Amino acid sequence: MDKFIIKGGTRLEGSIKISGSKNCSLALMASVLLAPGKYKIINTPDLRDVSTMSLLLENMGAKVDFSQNLLTIDTTGVNSYEAPYEHVKKMRASFYVLGPLLARFGRAKVSLPGGCAWGPRPVDLHIKAMQKLGAIISIEKGYVIAKTKKLKGNLIHFDISSVGATGNALMAATLAKGTTVITNAAIEPEITALAEMLVKMGAKIDGIGTTTLTIEGVDELYSCDFENIPDRIESATFLIAAAMTKGKIELNNTNYEHMTAVLTKLEESGCKISYDKKNIYLEMENSPIPTDIITSVYPGIPTDIQAQWTAYMLLAKGTSKITDTIYYDRFKHIPELMRLGADIDLVENTAIVNGGKQLSGAVVMSSDLRGSASLILAGLVAKGTTEVLRIYHIDRGYEKIENKLNSIGANIKRVKTDII
Numbered sequence: 001m002d003k004f005i006i007k008g009g010t011r012l013e014g015s016i017k018i019s020g021s022k023n024c025s026l027a028l029m030a031s032v033l034l035a036p037g038k039y040k041i042i043n044t045p046d047l048r049d050v051s052t053m054s055l056l057l058e059n060m061g062a063k064v065d066f067s068q069n070l071l072t073i074d075t076t077g078v079n080s081y082e083a084p085y086e087h088v089k090k091m092r093a094s095f096y097v098l099g100p101l102l103a104r105f106g107r108a109k110v111s112l113p114g115g116c117a118w119g120p121r122p123v124d125l126h127i128k129a130m131q132k133l134g135a136i137i138s139i140e141k142g143y144v145i146a147k148t149k150k151l152k153g154n155l156i157h158f159d160i161s162s163v164g165a166t167g168n169a170l171m172a173a174t175l176a177k178g179t180t181v182i183t184n185a186a187i188e189p190e191i192t193a194l195a196e197m198l199v200k201m202g203a204k205i206d207g208i209g210t211t212t213l214t215i216e217g218v219d220e221l222y223s224c225d226f227e228n229i230p231d232r233i234e235s236a237t238f239l240i241a242a243a244m245t246k247g248k249i250e251l252n253n254t255n256y257e258h259m260t261a262v263l264t265k266l267e268e269s270g271c272k273i274s275y276d277k278k279n280i281y282l283e284m285e286n287s288p289i290p291t292d293i294i295t296s297v298y299p300g301i302p303t304d305i306q307a308q309w310t311a312y313m314l315l316a317k318g319t320s321k322i323t324d325t326i327y328y329d330r331f332k333h334i335p336e337l338m339r340l341g342a343d344i345d346l347v348e349n350t351a352i353v354n355g356g357k358q359l360s361g362a363v364v365m366s367s368d369l370r371g372s373a374s375l376i377l378a379g380l381v382a383k384g385t386t387e388v389l390r391i392y393h394i395d396r397g398y399e400k401i402e403n404k405l406n407s408i409g410a411n412i413k414r415v416k417t418d419i420i
């Protein structure tokens with residue numbers, strides 16, 4: 001197992017090329033099950049979650065090749081409709097295969113994901129959407145068994161906006177007979193990109209980018225090539241890293257339009273920000289001004305930067321409140337940040353950060369992907385050496401994070417460790 005050893009106190013300055021979006025890749029990779037053929041997905045990040053999804057597709061009979069961020073998938077030989085527990089437990093996004101398998105083959109057997117590090121994350125909305133489209137669903141021995149002769153278009157309203165359930169319903173509806181209208185659909189950029197790929201495959205979808213998606217089912221879809229969007233969470237993480245070290249950073253190959261809420265908050269906290277088509281520039285001279293955030297669905301502040309923002313606010317002289325309205329229990333990083341000297345009170349789903357205290361290096365443990373990012377950020381500014389254990393979490397979602405940060409001034413070493 002690997003760990004990071006971080007020597008804190010260095011200033012970050014330079015440019016970083018942003019990778020393709022992890023979350024979007026996983027949705028695009030599931031959509032290829034809708035039609036046989038050869039797909040090329042350009043700008044795919046080299047991540048553990050992408051390898052997990054590749055293995056799942058290979059298990060089903062697809063051929064997958066990955067080289068230099070180009071992912072090639074041939075789904076001609078897909079002959080299995082099962083997503084086994086060993087894949088789904090590693091990565092919830094494996095559940096994305098439910099809709100495409102049902103739509104194309106009329107059957108699917110997908111393991112229930114179970115809980116995750118920060119509490120229960122249900123899939124009831126995914127299941128209800130499939131039932132609305134006419135699937136017969138039973139739960140047997142931890143698996144969702146879904147069957148249909150042919151999915152039929154219907155009205156689907158989501159009580160809660162869900163990225164995954166919207167993606168699953170959207171993919172399933174492309175091959176259903178008749179019209180499906182999805183209301184309160186998620187409008188995250190990853191869903192918009194998925195819809196655009198489906199259109200390239202021959203799907204008929206109106207309302208892309210809005211909360212109402214109207215899908216006219218077609219008889220057949222075709223393979224295509226598609227370019228993945230930049231990772232807005234990786235982008236936000238590096239901007240926060242630079243701000244924390246009173247640094248100066250240029251992000252290349254990114255998209256500021258996907259990040260206006262975060263950029264506005266960074267400005268509010270004292271950063272100077274500018275941008276052009278594919279680049280974002282940030283400079284920070286002072287300690288941040290205490291700045292509250294409340295996470296919400298897109299275009300609001302993503303829950304996926306809540307932990308990193310908490311680390312950032314540790315440097316602000318005063319009190320700031322970080323409220324997560326998407327996941328009420330997503331605070332496993334807080335006791336670890338406290339090991340570095342952070343003063344944080346957790347009241348229900350709000351972290352109250354009493355910032356401005358010098359952090360000092362310690363051994364800390366990653367518990368989930370974004371939580372581990374927050375520990376690395378804190379390690380960059382802590383006095384002395386911070387060791388971050390269980391960094392397999394970070395490898396799920398950040399491509400070569402230590403190389404990228406080291407290239408602009410960080411001092412992070414990846415070493416093998418026996419400590420689990």
Ligand code: UD1
Nearest residue numbers: 023093121122123124125126160161162163164165304326
């Ligand atoms: C996706 C992202 C994840 C991000 C999250 C919220 C991927 C692979 N992952 O996860 O990084 O943190 O969006 O932006 O894209 N819910 C239900 N029932 C369901 C499904 C969801 O109650 O069947 C609830 C969840 O508990 C949560 C909310 O809906 O409170 C939003 O979750 P959702 O958007 O579905 O998250 P994911 O798609 O799993």
